[in-house]
Each structure stands twice: as C-alpha cells, then as structure tokens.
Amino acid sequence: MMRAPMIVAAATLLAACTAQQIVAAQSGADSAVAQTQPTIALACWLVQAADAGFQVYVASSKPDPSVVADETKATQAANAICAAPPANVAQAIADVMGAYKAVVAATPESGGT
8 A cells, every 4th residue: 555655746747847847848839939039020021021022023024823823822811820920839739730731731732722
C-alpha cells in the first residue's frame, strides 16, 4: 500500500514539471513571434509594393483574368495578416492555416479541399 502514495506523488511531480515545460516553451515561442514583428512589417510592405507593380502591369498588358484573380486573392490573404499581425504563436499558426485554406479554396486544381 505504501507504493500508491509514492506513485501518485511522482505522477503529480511529473505532471507539474511537464506543465512548466509547456508554459516555458509557449512563452519562448510567443517571444519569437514578437521578435518577428519587424520582418512581418517588411513582408507586408513588399506585398504592397508587388501589388502596385502588378497593377501597373495589368493596366499596360491586359493579362489573363484568371491571373489577375489569383493575384487579387493572394494579396487579400496577405493583407488580412498584415491588418492584424500575430501577437503570439497560437495566432500565428491560426493565421497561416487561414491563409493556406483560402489559397487552397481559391485554387481550381485543388477542388477546394
């Protein structure tokens, strides 16, 4: 009978340690996301610059409408992230998954799945 309390105590200690490690890992990941804010801002600026260049191209060369539609969808996905940059790792993952789902849904070959 003396083993049961020891096992419970060891399991409790292990669970607490694991919870602390999870909290530390999440804190580290959140810090990494926070440190990427200048890079995200630069990427957003680059998207805007690329879109402006593409609009000049569209006005001068009349590309295929499907190409214009694809560029518009890609720019909208990027702008959604740029409008509310992720503040933590959970939001960053959610944003990436949301953008991925939007691109897949907008890609005819994927069948929207």
